[in-house]
Amino acid sequence: xxxxxxxxxxxxxxxxxxxxxxxxxxxxxREFADQDTxxxxxxxxxxxxxxxxxTKTPDGAPYTVSSxxxxxxxxxxxxxxxxxxxxxxx
Numbered sequence: 001x002x003x004x005x006x007x008x009x010x011x012x013x014x015x016x017x018x019x020x021x022x023x024x025x026x027x028x029x030r031e032f033a034d035q036d037t038x039x040x041x042x043x044x045x046x047x048x049x050x051x052x053x054x055t056k057t058p059d060g061a062p063y064t065v066s067s068x069x070x071x072x073x074x075x076x077x078x079x080x081x082x083x084x085x086x087x088x089x090x
Contacts, residue, residue, distance in 0.1 A: 008070065014061035016071035029068070033075035042069035 007013035019025045028048070032041040042065045049055070049063055056062050 011061045011064070012067045012070045014057050014059050015063060015067035018057045018059075018061075019068065019071040029072060030075050033072045038069050038072050038075075039065070042066075042072060045072075 004010045004013045007016060019029050029041075029045055032045040032048070035041065036044065045068050046063055046065055054063070061067070
């Protein structure tokens with residue numbers, strides 16, 4: 001299967017681009033990712049976005065469980081890695 005900038009396809013790339021680069025979307029996604037498994041977090045985040053009337057990125061890529069789940073890779077792991085380090089420096 002062809003990849004798009006390292007992602008499964010354009011839709012996954014575009015959703016990831018928006019979630020990981022828009023501060024408000026990123027913070028919301030992190031909150032969901034920190035509370036549940038990635039699949040459940042993606043489902044809940046998709047529902048949350050839908051409740052706000054947001055179904056697509058500004059570029060027109062539809063938010064889906066699969067694309068949100070892919071965008072969340074590593075989100076909740078960052079906190080675990082930082083809090084388990086004995087040396088607080090990056």
